[in-house]
Each structure stands twice: as C-alpha cells, then as structure tokens.
Amino acid sequence: xxxxxxxxxxxxxxxxxxxxxxxxxxxxxRELWARGAVYFGWTAQTxxxxxxxxxxxxxxxxxxxxxxxxxVWVVTGTFLVIQHRRQYAxxxxxxxxxxFLLWVGSQGLNHPAGTQRPSIxxxxxxxxxxxxxxxYVVFLLAAIFGIMYMEKERELKKKQIRLxxxxxxxxxxxxxxxxxxxxxxxxxxxxxxxxxxxTVKLVWGSxxxxxxxxxxxxxxxxxxxxxxxxxxILGWRGHRSAIYAMLAFIVVMFxxxxxxxxxxxxxxx
Amino acid sequence: xxxxxxxxxxQTAPIEIRERVSLGPDQIARAYTEGHPYLAIRGVVIVSxxxxxxxxxxxxxxxxxxxSWWEVLVGIPRGDFVDHLYWYANSEAYTHLxxxxxxxxxxxxxxxxxxxxxxxxxxxxxxxxxxxxxxxLFQYALRxxxxxxxxxxxxxNALSVGHAVVELAKKVFGDLEPLTxxxxxxxxxxxxxxxxxxxxxVGNIVITSRTADHAHRLALDVKGVGVEFGxxxxxxxxxxxxxxxxxxxxPIITLEKARAAFKGQGQRLRFVFxxxxxxxxxxxxxxxxxxxxxxxxxxxxxIVVANYRQRQKEAIKVERIVQxxxxxxxxxxxxxxxxxxxxxxxxxxELIRQQELSRAMxxxxxxxxxxxxxVEETTRIxxxxxxxxxxxxxRRWGNDGGKAVYIDAIRELFRLREEKAPSITLPAxxxxxxxxx
Numbered sequence: 282x283x284x285x286x287x288x289x290x291x292x293x294x295x296x297x298x299x300x301x302x303x304x305x306x307x308x309x310x311r312e313l314w315a316r317g318a319v320y321f322g323w324t325a326q327t328x329x330x331x332x333x334x335x336x337x338x339x340x341x342x343x344x345x346x347x348x349x350x351x352x353v354w355v356v357t358g359t360f361l362v363i364q365h366r367r368q369y370a371x372x373x374x375x376x377x378x379x380x381f382l383l384w385v386g387s388q389g390l391n392h393p394a395g396t397q398r399p400s401i402x403x404x405x406x407x408x409x410x411x412x413x414x415x416x417y418v419v420f421l422l423a424a425i426f427g428i429m430y431m432e433k434e435r436e437l438k439k440k441q442i443r444l445x446x447x448x449x450x451x452x453x454x455x456x457x458x459x460x461x462x463x464x465x466x467x468x469x470x471x472x473x474x475x476x477x478x479x480t481v482k483l484v485w486g487s488x489x490x491x492x493x494x495x496x497x498x499x500x501x502x503x504x505x506x507x508x509x510x511x512x513x514i515l516g517w518r519g520h521r522s523a524i525y526a527m528l529a530f531i532v533v534m535f536x537x538x539x540x541x542x543x544x545x546x547x548x549x550x
Numbered sequence: 551x552x553x554x555x556x557x558x559x560x561q562t563a564p565i566e567i568r569e570r571v572s573l574g575p576d577q578i579a580r581a582y583t584e585g586h587p588y589l590a591i592r593g594v595v596i597v598s599x600x601x602x603x604x605x606x607x608x609x610x611x612x613x614x615x616x617x618s619w620w621e622v623l624v625g626i627p628r629g630d631f632v633d634h635l636y637w638y639a640n641s642e643a644y645t646h647l648x649x650x651x652x653x654x655x656x657x658x659x660x661x662x663x664x665x666x667x668x669x670x671x672x673x674x675x676x677x678x679x680x681x682x683x684x685x686x687l688f689q690y691a692l693r694x695x696x697x698x699x700x701x702x703x704x705x706x707n708a709l710s711v712g713h714a715v716v717e718l719a720k721k722v723f724g725d726l727e728p729l730t731x732x733x734x735x736x737x738x739x740x741x742x743x744x745x746x747x748x749x750x751x752v753g754n755i756v757i758t759s760r761t762a763d764h765a766h767r768l769a770l771d772v773k774g775v776g777v778e779f780g781x782x783x784x785x786x787x788x789x790x791x792x793x794x795x796x797x798x799x800x801p802i803i804t805l806e807k808a809r810a811a812f813k814g815q816g817q818r819l820r821f822v823f824x825x826x827x828x829x830x831x832x833x834x835x836x837x838x839x840x841x842x843x844x845x846x847x848x849x850x851x852x853i854v855v856a857n858y859r860q861r862q863k864e865a866i867k868v869e870r871i872v873q874x875x876x877x878x879x880x881x882x883x884x885x886x887x888x889x890x891x892x893x894x895x896x897x898x899x900e901l902i903r904q905q906e907l908s909r910a911m912x913x914x915x916x917x918x919x920x921x922x923x924x925v926e927e928t929t930r931i932x933x934x935x936x937x938x939x940x941x942x943x944x945r946r947w948g949n950d951g952g953k954a955v956y957i958d959a960i961r962e963l964f965r966l967r968e969e970k971a972p973s974i975t976l977p978a979x980x981x982x983x984x985x986x987x
C-alpha cells in the first residue's frame with residue numbers, strides 16, 4: 282500500500298512537473314509550480330528507492346528497469362542542483378518530460394522484481410555503475426542542450442520567432458555548455474570503463490572479454506571522444522555539434538537498453 | 551476624500567497643444583510655492599513630460615477650479631485645450647496613474663522612462679511639501695511600475711531596428727564583449743546601429759565606408775576603428791556581427807565575396823544584418839555556412855512586430871497587477887477614512903459590555919470560574935457578531951466617496967462625538983498656500 286502510494290506520488294509529481302515546465306515556456310511564473318512538483322515527485326521517489334535499503338537491507342537493482350529508476354532519480358537530483366544557475370533554467374522544459382517518459386517506461390512495464398544485498402555496490406561493479414550513471418547523466422544533459430540549440434536555431438533561421446527565441450539561452454552559450462559537459466563526460470566514462478574492466482576480470486579472468494556490453498560501452502566512449510576531436514581539430518561548432526551530441530546519446534541509449542535486451546550479460550543490465 | 555486627475559497625453563492631444571499647455575520647471579515651481587488661494591487641496595502632484603501633462607489632486611477642489619489654476623499658470627485660455635483633456639476620479643484615477651507608471655499608457659508600450667519621470671515629479675512635489683494626501687497613491691504607483699517591469703516582460707524585447715539588431719545578436723552570441731562588429735556604411739542607419747552596438751558593450755567595432763572620412767569620424771565617435779573599404783573581405787573575416795547599410799545600388803557583399811571571406815569558417819556563428827534598401831547582401835550569402843544568419847530590413851521588422859505582440863501579451867499581466875494594487879490601495883485609503891469611526895464604535899460597545907458584565911458578575915457571585923468565563927465569552931461573541939456587519943459595510947464605504955455621508959450618519963446615530971476625531975469630511979482650509987505659511 283505504501284509502495285503504491287509512493288509510486289503514485291512519484292508519477293503525479295513528475296507528470297505535473299512535465300506539464301508545468303512546458304507551460305513555463307509560455308509563462309515563466311509556472312516555473313515555481315513546476316519546481317514544487319519536481320521536488321514532490323523526487324522526494325517520493327527517494328523514499329521509494331531507499332525504503333527497502335533501510336528496512337530490509339537490500340537494494341532493488343537486479344533488473345534494467347530498476348536501474349532506470351535510479352538513473353531517473355540521479356538525473357532529477359542533478360537537475361534540482363543545477364537549475365538555480367540561469368543558463369540551466371529552461372533545461373527543465375525539455376529534460377523533465379523526457380525523465381517522466383523514462384520513468385513511466387521503466388516502471389510502468391511489468392518486470393520481475395529482484396533484490397540484492399547493497400554490498401554488491403561496494404565492489405568494482407558498484408563503482409562502475411555509479412560512475413557510468415554519472416557520465417550518462419552528463420551525456421543526457423549535453424543532448425538536451427543539443428535539442429535546445431536546434432530548436433532555437435530553427436526559429437532564427439526561418440525568421441519565424443516564437444517560443445524558443447524568447448525563452449532559450451543564446452546559441453553560443455548552449456553550444457559551449459554542451460561541449461563542456463561532454464568534456465567532463467569523456468574522462469568520467471573512461472574511469473567507468475576502467476571499473477567495468479575490473480569487473481570483467483573478476484568474472485572472466487581477463488580485462489577484456491569482448492562482451493557486447495563492453496564493446497558497446499567502448500564504442501560509446503569513442504563516439505564522444507570523436508565529438509571532442511571534431512571540435513578541437515576540425516573546428517566543428519553549433520549546428521553540427523548539436524546534431525552530433527543528440528545522435529551520440531542515441532548510442533548511449535542503445536548501450537543501456539538495446540544491448541541489455543538483445544545480449545543478456547551476467548549483470549542483467 | 552476625492553482624488554482626481556486631469557490631463558492630456560499623446561493619445562488625446564496633438565503636439566501643438568501638448569507643448570503649449572505643458573508646465574516647465576519654473577511654472578511647476580511657481581505652482582507649488584504660490585499655490586492657489588481659493589483651492590481646497592489636500593495634496594497635489596504635477597506630472598509634465600513631453601508626452602503628457604497631468605495634475606493629480608486630493609481634496610474638495612473642483613475640476614473647474616483646477617482648470618482655471620492651470621490656465622493662469624500656462625497663460626492659455628482653457629477653451630484651447632479642454633477638448634483634449636481626460637478627467638478621472640478615485641479608482642479610475644488610481645488605475646490611470648498605475649497604467650502610466652507601468653508603461654501601458656506610453657507611446658512605446660512598456661517603456662521604462664516614464665517610471666523615472668513620475669518618480670521625479672513625485673519627489674519634486676514632495677520637496678515643496680505639496681504631496682499631502684497623495685503620498686500613498688504615488689508610493690503604490692511607483693511600486694506598480696517596479697512590479698510590472700520586474701514580474702512581467704512588458705519592457706523586454708526590442709521595438710526599434712537599432713535595439714532589435716542588438717537583441718538578435720544577444721540571442722545568438724550571449725555576451726557581446728568579446729565580439730567584433732563590422733559596420734559597412736557610415737550613414738544615418740550605420741551610425742545609429744554602431745552607437746547601439748557600442749552602448750551594449752560590443753568589444754571591437756570596425757567601421758568601413760566608401761568615404762573613408764565618414765568611417766573614421768564615426769569610428770572616433772564609438773571608440774572603434776576605421777578601415778579602408780578595399781580591405782572589406784579581411785574585415786568581414788574577422789567580424790562576428792556584420793551590419794551593412796550603404797546606399798549602393800548593387801550588392802556590396804556578393805556570394806563570391808562572402809565565400810572568400812568566410813572560407814573555412816562556415817560553422818562559426820556569424821550574424822549579417824542587411825539594413826540597406828536596395829539590399830547590400832545577396833540572399834544566397836546565408837547558405838555559405840551553417841553558422842550564418844542573414845537578416846534584412848523586412849526580417850527585422852518582423853521581429854519587431856513579434857516583439858510588440860509579445861509585449862501586448864505581457865500587458866494583460868500588467869493590467870492584472872494594476873487592478874490588484876488598485877484594490878489594495880482603495881482598501882488602505884478606505885481604512886484610513888473609516889478607521890477612527892470603527893475604533894470609536896468598537897470602544898463604545900466594549901465599554902458597555904465591560905460595565906454590564908461587571909454588574910452582572912456581582913449579582914452572580916456563586917458562579918464557578920468556568921461558568922464565569924462562559925458568560926464573559928458569550929457577551930464578547932454577541933458584541934462581535936452584532937458589530938461584524940456594520941464594520942464590513944463601513945470598510946466598504948471608505949472606498950466610496952458617495953457614501954462618505956453614511957459614515958457621518960453612523961457618528962450621529964451612535965453619538966460617537968465625545969472625543970475629537972479627525973474629520974472625514976473635506977476640510978475647509980488646508981490648501982497649499984496656508985500650509986506654506
């Protein structure tokens with residue numbers, strides 16, 4: 282009963298926040314309501330996620346769906362921290378609806394419940410999960426700035442200014458923020474790969490086992506490395522950079538959804 | 551007490567009338583120091599800008615008296631301007647002033663200058679101790695102005711070509727300080743835009759013109775650099791913002807020239823403004839690179855129109871603030887009018903209650919403390935319930951000049967005259983002249 286209540290609160294909070302954040306594009310005063318709704322949903326989710334750890338001493342991270350819930354929780358938490366900075370104020374209008382869909386997609390689906398002792402999170406695998414999650418958050422934010430850049434640029438190019446012209450930050454700023462995020466994400470993901478390799482060593486005995494997960498993670502990392510290379514060496518900016526950041530995140534999505542569904546590995550996600 | 555305003559503005563009067571009846575600093579000073587011997591005024595503020603002249607006053611003075619005062623001050627018979635006047639009283643006057651300070655009544659919707667002008671007028675009047683009963687009205691009005699600009703976008707988004715160029719550049723580049731702007735053509739438009747760019751902090755401004763002399767003179771003016779017209783391509787290559795406004799009959803920036811200038815920089819963000827008619831920039835220049843934005847005069851005009859629509863949308867929010875504050879002001883002014891009467895009535899009722907209660911308690915000496923408190927509580931509740939309706943009504947009357955006489959009736963009815971309360975009827979004296987003396 283409590284679990285259902287918490288789920289409902291999370292659902293309603295994130296749903297309301299999505300609506301209010303989109304409305305905030307039209308009327309900035311809605312942002313206050315949106316923020317309230319996010320805090321509400323996120324708090325409910327926090328209680329939902331930490332309740333089994335506190336009461337039972339287990340953590341529900343066995344399935345991909347559970348991990349998605351944690352991902353949503355980290356993304357939203359990160360957003361709540363950075364939203365106070367002016368450049369990030371409008372991110373919510375794009376990020377929160379996506380977060381809501383991710384959450385509904387992962388939680389609404391019927392999936393087997395599984396639990397684990399939290400001790401598993403202490404080892405290499407735990408480190409891998411934590412750091413990889415952090416870098417995915419960074420990559421998602423970069424993709425969001427890519428979307429925002431494209432939307433505003435489209436209005437400016439077509440000379441039909443509407444919402445985004447008025448509401449979104451300057452093009453150059455969004456371009457810079459996206460590239461800086463990826464600049465942070467690439468070394469972070471390299472660390473995740475290192476922890477991942479340590480995990481693989483424990484399971485297979487060698488650092489590199491050519492598993493689908495490992496290979497795709499490496500490809501993801503390369504894709505972002507190439508992004509930086511294109512900017513630094515070929516001077517890519519703005520439009521192309523924004524498209525690249527968006528497409529690159531599709532690779533990330535495939536890495537943590539596609540690969541896990543198509544090639545089930547020892548971790549389950 | 552009545553608060554009224556009479557005046558004219560750019561909507562009601564042509565410039566020929568406005569300039570004749572406007573009150574200059576000397577006339578305003580004279581108005582405040584000499585006052586008017588027959589005027590029963592409890593406060594006056596004169597507002598005079600190039601778009602409006604208005605007199606706000608509180609007290610019994612009639613419109614005719616104010617007009618005769620005005621015509622003496624400016625030396626023009628009122629018949630010449632009376633047709634162009636508007637006249638509002640009380641809540642309509644408050645609404646009017648609030649709309650003025652928030653920029654809704656301005657020629658350029660949402661402009662902020664008027665707020666400063668009203669503030670200055672208020673402070674000037676205050677310097678002569680003339681504001682009197684208008685203090686709260688003007689404090690509210692200044693707050694409405696601040697709220698309108700702070701809480702809504704009424705003053706955002708450019709409504710002129712010069713501002714729109716800067717605004718568009720900011721939408722693309724954000725911070726203009728590290729940028730280089732190239733202005734081609736040092737004519738009227740070129741100079742205007744160059745000054746706007748300099749004022750909004752563009753780091754480097756480069757001016758070029760077929761007449762090198764003009765370019766150098768403008769460059770000096772905006773602390774920029776003049777460049778020979780022959781070095782246009784190089785200058786284009788270095789510029790982030792390019793503004794062209796020459797009177798040349800043929801395009802200055804052709805496709806080939808743009809290709810040469812921007813070679814290898816197709817992705818660099820660059821804003822090209824073509825403000826010339828006929829156009830200076832070939833439309834295909836926009837396709838040279840994905841980072842190039844090319845806007846001509848019509849495009850910018852379109853932005854201005856969209857911006858204006860945006861301000862109109864915000865104006866609805868401002869109207870809401872105006873009404874909100876009007877209600878608050880009316881309540882406050884009403885409360886100061888009826889406050890003393892309400893207090894007297896309540897005091898009288900409380901006195902009677904205390905007297906009767908103590909008398910009753912002496913006769914009911916056998917009651918337990920609980921029973922005593924019940925009796926006491928009952929009397930208090932009876933009194934409060936009985937007084938509730940009259941109090942509410944009286945607070946409402948306070949806002950309504952026409953019902954001021956009811957308040958007097960209440961005094962008569964309940965004989966609330968034993969102490970000298972401040973009169974709520976208009977004083978016979980108290981005009982500016984006597985206050986000054």
